[in-house]
Amino acid sequence: MKQFDLYVNTDKESSKAYPFFIDVQNDMLSSFNSRVVIPLAPIAKYDKTYPARLCPVVQIAGKEYALLTQQITNVSTNFLKKKESQLANYRNEIIAAIDFLITGI
Secondary structure, eight states: TTTTTTEEEEOOTTTOOOOOOEEEEEGGGGGSSEEEEEEEEEEETTOOOOOOTSOOOETTTTTEEEOGGOEEEEEEGGOOOOEEEEGGGGGGHHHHHHHHHHHOO
């Protein structure tokens, strides 16, 4: 598991609202049996209500998703079964969103 890996949410109850999770935990902490993740929610073309600095929008398979940084959480590594992609190209936006969540800057 690597930082900024994107995983499919395999939980039937929450996967419609949050189809993906992005792993934001530093790779130096890979010995833990849990990872810090941020859920992603699909954005309809008409729905641009997420605050941009807190919820950056990313493209996954041609569709837009917002990182719900305010819902940052941790999950067991067993939960992250299906790696979908890698979002390291959004590194600056993701780190800025986490920084904004914590510092407000």
